[in-house]
Amino acid sequence: MNKNDKKTPKKRMTLKAVAEALGVSTATISNAFNRPDQLSANLRDHILKECERLGYNGPNPAARSLRTGATGIVGVMLAERLAYNFRDGCATEFLQGVSEVLDDARTNMLLMPGRDDFYHLQSMESIPDRYIVYGPPRDISVIERLERQQKPVVTVDFSLKNHLSLNVDNYGGAKQAANHVLKQIGSQGPVAVIGLRLIQSDIIGRIRETELLDAGVSISRQRLEAYRDAAADHGMQIPEELIWNTHESNWADGVKAAREALSAIPRPRALLCMSDQLAMAALSVARDMSISVPDQLRIVGFDDIPEARRSHPGITTVYQPSIEKGRLAAMMVLNPERFESRVLPTQLHVRETA
Template sequence: MRLTLKDLARELGVSTATVSNAFSRPDQLSAELRERILAEAQRLGYQGPNATARSLRRGRTGIIGLILADRLQYNFEDPVATRFLHGVSEVFDQQNVNMLLLPSRSEFYLGQSFDSLADGYIIYGPPRDGRILDKVTARRKPSVTVDFNLEGVRSLNIDNFAGAHLAAAHGIRHASGQIAVLGLRLISDATQISRVGDQPLTTAEESVSRRRLDGYQAALLEAGRELNPDWIWNAPESRYELGYQAAREALLCTPRPELLLCMSDRLALGAVAAAQDMGLVIPDDLKVIGFDDIPTAAYQRPALTTIHQPQHEKGRQAARMVLGLNNRSRDIVLDARLIVRDSC
């Protein structure tokens, strides 16, 4: 049987408060008494007061939950997500705060109570099941949404519209022909590559990709160009192989696109590979612009023109927001900037 604090106090002939103080408030005891209690605890195999019970009494766990919109595996293989997590963990380490990664699976939230798991939450991307947001916000704990907006909750975003506008404006200065977009999660619940066409799209409030699409379209309209929905492809995830597949489909169309605007660098890198496998020369035959500025973008040959977003800083800012280390009432929007390299 597991030895309890009461058992140890009874064995030593002291109060439970005295035993508790030996572990958590040593200044309340003489050095001799504390050493005797700790020595007896070690002999009997007592590990100390229950940490979970203590945190519940105090109302704090020292843990912040990071709710992921994607599979756990995806967040460890996607360079954008890993840089964000690195920024979050840097601040948490400095503040002696622990991080609990919470999955995107609805049954985890809907099938159990998780009130006591964390002191607050960073919600990284909109969960596919909106009921998860209802469960989290009902707890009224400090929360921050990242890459989407939720009424009554502080948000942290990149200026996706402005970044996409920069990308498109730069691209159309160098490409007079057909333009195609390789989009990302523009269609809810999509599981494979498809053209957008007349399918309903996500809103700008719930999707950074929609903000990017709006930025592309605004730049095209300003230049007197139009983007037909039939020239927009949707990928369900930011993956190299999906960019490859979508680019092949686009480049087999007539007229063949002269510019590909890609909503992530991983999609763009897949598109570059597809074009090269089809015998096209970049940027002579095709120009490609990505979004994110992941490390590989600079080392790719040709190096990828893209939009830089400070993912590491975004993680740091999200951590500071949820811990109340900066302005509590203000949403934050970080700048995005164009990085011109060889692909356009």
């Protein structure tokens, strides 16, 4: 093809040019797209048909956001990489709840990873009008970026000074689960913990006490303290050599940690798992090692995701209202003046594994 035969891209018509072509004001054109109640039905239909003929698709949303300072977008910052949240049942339920409220409010959502390396060459944190921060980001500098925006922020599963927070009763739920198991096994044997991000490191294995994250920023640490307090109430201890860390709430991490834990001597009589994914992985390991559940081993999880309810045997677990938590977080960020920080209750759901 001769280079002279190439078509020159058609220049996008401006709002002003369209208004001049139709002999109306720019406000009338804008109202036809954004405020139809300001025009008669006949006039709006006429303007929209003429705009279509001219190849004009409406006012530029980027230009509008520059003028008004609003984008109509809620940023949802996730503690981990984006892909992880679509593999984790608790996170997907939370995002479902957020989406339901934002859909009804005709508001868009921007998913944002909570890792600083995603922000070095871009400033996506400046796009949203407000933010939900789901779990403490791995890099504190990301929070500092949000704070500089001086926009509404709602934190979920942790608290941030001068901002609304939404949490569940992690300590109470975990202690209820531990007490339930400890009453059953008495002094028959040790209890081990399959933890989730108890330390900053990505290792899968036993923890060292000095590495534990602070309970103020780690819901897993809150659950661990509840397990230990329950054990103390029963005259027992859960020492660091019986606490395993996993990096993610997934099958592979859970299998590795559970296999190590169930190979310990003496073998634990119960596994307190900090997520249902980890509990289901532990159940699979127990089957492979011919350990009868619940006769020889009791297992409890946390979250009550749908897979835990469908598992056989069913997973005894702590229910947290993940979908409702998502809905409430979205309502709080859209209308922060109507809400105060909240702690939602949890509930132990007893099934076959304990």
